[in-house]
Amino acid sequence: MTRIVVCSGESSGDALVQELLPALRALFGTGLQLSVLTGSPVDGLEEGEVLCPAPEPVLGISMGGARRWRPVLESVWQTLAPEPPDLFIAISHHGFNLVLAAELKALGGATTKTLMVAPPEVWAWDVRSWLRAVGLVLRWVAPRRQSVPFVLGAMSNRGRATVKVFDGIACLTEPNLKAYRRLDRKHEAGRLVAKVGHPFARYAEAAVQQRVCDAARALRATLVSSSEDLLVGLFPGSREAEVDHLLPIMLDAVDLLRGRFGDRLKFVVAASDERRSAQIRRVLDDHSQHSSVASNRQVTGQAETIVGAADFGLLCSGTVTLLAASLGLPSVVIYGWSLPRTLLYHLLLRRGRVSSGRGAELVGFALASAVVGERVFPELPMRQCTPRGVAASLEEIIGDEGARERIRMHQQRLLALLQPSPPSAGYGKTADTPMERVAQIGLQLLAGSAERA
Numbered sequence: 001m002t003r004i005v006v007c008s009g010e011s012s013g014d015a016l017v018q019e020l021l022p023a024l025r026a027l028f029g030t031g032l033q034l035s036v037l038t039g040s041p042v043d044g045l046e047e048g049e050v051l052c053p054a055p056e057p058v059l060g061i062s063m064g065g066a067r068r069w070r071p072v073l074e075s076v077w078q079t080l081a082p083e084p085p086d087l088f089i090a091i092s093h094h095g096f097n098l099v100l101a102a103e104l105k106a107l108g109g110a111t112t113k114t115l116m117v118a119p120p121e122v123w124a125w126d127v128r129s130w131l132r133a134v135g136l137v138l139r140w141v142a143p144r145r146q147s148v149p150f151v152l153g154a155m156s157n158r159g160r161a162t163v164k165v166f167d168g169i170a171c172l173t174e175p176n177l178k179a180y181r182r183l184d185r186k187h188e189a190g191r192l193v194a195k196v197g198h199p200f201a202r203y204a205e206a207a208v209q210q211r212v213c214d215a216a217r218a219l220r221a222t223l224v225s226s227s228e229d230l231l232v233g234l235f236p237g238s239r240e241a242e243v244d245h246l247l248p249i250m251l252d253a254v255d256l257l258r259g260r261f262g263d264r265l266k267f268v269v270a271a272s273d274e275r276r277s278a279q280i281r282r283v284l285d286d287h288s289q290h291s292s293v294a295s296n297r298q299v300t301g302q303a304e305t306i307v308g309a310a311d312f313g314l315l316c317s318g319t320v321t322l323l324a325a326s327l328g329l330p331s332v333v334i335y336g337w338s339l340p341r342t343l344l345y346h347l348l349l350r351r352g353r354v355s356s357g358r359g360a361e362l363v364g365f366a367l368a369s370a371v372v373g374e375r376v377f378p379e380l381p382m383r384q385c386t387p388r389g390v391a392a393s394l395e396e397i398i399g400d401e402g403a404r405e406r407i408r409m410h411q412q413r414l415l416a417l418l419q420p421s422p423p424s425a426g427y428g429k430t431a432d433t434p435m436e437r438v439a440q441i442g443l444q445l446l447a448g449s450a451e452r453a
Contacts, residue, residue, distance in 0.1 A: 002446065003033045005051065005085040007076075007100065012238070012319035013092030014038045016117060016435060019199060020089070021045070023439040035085070037076060040273045051076055072096075077103060084108035087115065087442050090166070094120045101165045113445040115168040117196075117438050120159065121176055121370060159183050168192040168445050170438050173371050174417050192445065196437035197420030200326040204415040212327065216308030223297060223309065229264045230398065232257075233310030233329070235303065235320045236280070238272035242316050243279050246334060250314045251287045252387035257395060268310070270320075271300040312398060314390065315377070317366055325368035325376050326418070328411040330403040332393045333366045333379045368410070371417055376410045 004024060008017045017038050024032060036042065037051040073096065084107050090097030101114045162169065163183045169191055171177040177195040184191045202208045224231055232254065236247040247269070254267050269284065271277035277300040284298065299306055303323060307313065313324050313331035324331045368376040378393050397403045420437060 001031055001033050002028055002087070003035070003083070003085045004028070004087045004089065004442070005035045005037075005080065006089045006091065007037045007051070007097055008039060008091040013118065014040045014042060016091050016199070018042050018044070019433065019435040020091070020117075020438055023433070023436040024442070027436075027439045027443060035079075037072075040275065051079060073100060076100060080104065081107060084112045086111070087113045087446055089115045089117060089438070089442060091117045094162075098161060098165060102161075105165060113168070113442075113448075114166045115170060115438070115442050115445060116162060116166040117170045118172050119162055119166075119169055119176060119180065121173075121179075121367075160187060163187055163189045163191055166191065168194075168441050170194060170196045170441055172196065172198040172418070172434065175371065177421070192441060194437070194441060195421040196434045196441070198322070198418035199434050200322055201415060201418035201420070201434070203326045204419075212304060212308045215302075215305045219299070219302070219305050220309040223268055224266050226264070229266050230261060230312070231310045232265065232267045232394070233306045233313040234267055234269045235306075235313060235315045235324075236269065237316035237318060238276060240276075240279060243276055243283065246316050246385075247280060247283045248287060249334070249385060249387055249390060251284075253314070253390035253394060256387055256391040260395060261398075267297055268306055269298045270303050270306045271298055272303070274300060276300075312394060314394060315366075317379075319367065321366040321368040321377065322371065322414075325372070325407065325410055325414050328404070328408050330397050330400075330407050331377050332390065332397065333377045334385045334390055335365070335379070335381050368414065372410055372414050374410065376407070376414075 006017055006020060006024075008014050017036065021034070021036070021042070021044055024034065034046075034049045035051045036045055036049050077100070084104055088101055088104050090101055097116070101116070104112050105114060159180065160183060163180065164187070169180050169184075171180060171193065172195070174195065177193065180191075180193045183189075184193050203212070220231060234247065234250045234254075236243045236250060251267075254265065258265050269280055271280050277298065280298055303320060304327070307320075307324050307327045307329050310329060313329045315321050315324055315331050315333045317333050317335055321331070321333055365381075366377055366379055369379075378397065380389055380393060420434065
């Protein structure tokens with residue numbers, strides 16, 4: 001019996017878990033014992049496979065978030081400590097998973113293998129020497145379960161902790177593949193580092209494009225009444241604080257634009273799950289009391305279809321920027337960061353033009369821009385993220401006839417960059433999807449462990 005623990009904690013990671021579970025079942029068969037922890041409900045889980053109640057999705061470097069999920073970490077630890085898993089697969093949520101993986105490795109030793117899927121984009125971190133020193137001190141002074149100091153210490157080492165703790169690293173993007181291979185060579189860690197490709201690479205296939213188009217056409221028919229209407233997709237994020245802060249700004253921006261475009265401007269709000277759906281309904285109800293914009297246009301769990309149906313988008317920074325770029329939706333990216341988080345990101349992230357040398361530089365904070373190496377969407381940071389600023393930026397791309405052509409060029413380049421590495425990079429030729437490749441890498445790690453035993 002092979003015991004595998006899969007742990008996520010954010011909506012984007014939970015979507016990968018949904019695709020990974022069938023791949024694990026198919027590869028390991030009846031000899032598989034699964035335990036799963038996610039931040040939102042996942043279909044297909046059998047009785048006894050849920051590790052513990054899911055935490056509220058949080059950022060790995062969030063102080064408030066760390067306090068919220070520390071009890072979950074303790075609960076998971078008490079469950080796994082008596083019998084450590086053979087393989088621990090961590091998906092996204094770097095803070096939580098890095099701490100848990102380090103504890104499991106210390107407990108299980110060489111018999112417990114750890115695999116990180118969608119690791120943090122360390123290639124984009126630019127930590128100054130003073131912050132590196134502070135992070136190192138915090139890392140060694142604080143216990144591993146004091147997650148925020150530990151993760152900041154890991155960030156100060158530009159991902160060294162990830163390479164040290166995880167036996168395998170499955171990257172989704174090309175920049176991260178190069179960064180982790182460089183770290184692996186530098187620290188002589190001997191890890192299995194591979195690019196499995198991103199699930200959004202499937203949008204390069206004609207059959208998938210047609211499926212999305214058909215679903216989008218059906219949804220659009222329920223949202224607009226004329227071919228002259230403009231449909232704006234609002235994506236306020238998957239976290240409670242993001243929705244509370246960004247959705248009112250988005251709705252106020254739509255109000256301002258209706259003064260320019262009238263009733264032909266429609267909108268639809270994308271809710272990541274039922275938890276966010278209830279929150280969005282409350283925000284829409286509050287907004288409808290002082291607005292003429294209809295408050296009943298909300299769709300849950302169909303981000304792909306909404307992107308396909310919309311003419312333009314307002315996006316909270318995150319995985320949805322990659323989705324919008326993959327499907328060619330002209331959009332504006334907005335941020336609702338607090339002042340401390342804004343300062344931290346300005347310290348940690350490289351910005352400017354992308355260079356071809358050893359250090360890559362971000363042209364923006366959006367993930368799509370980071371992968372492509374060019375600014376894909378207009379981005380409005382905190383100081384510009386006001387209803388008037390958002391409305392002005394969206395109106396500019398609505399009136400720009402070349403906007404869709406430019407996003408189409410970025411789309412073609414992005415889809416090429418999201419394709420996987422050759423099968424020799426750690427997975428077999430029989431693996432057709434990114435998560436099937438992850439399952440193959442997990443099997444290879446376990447086979448190496450059995451040989452050494």
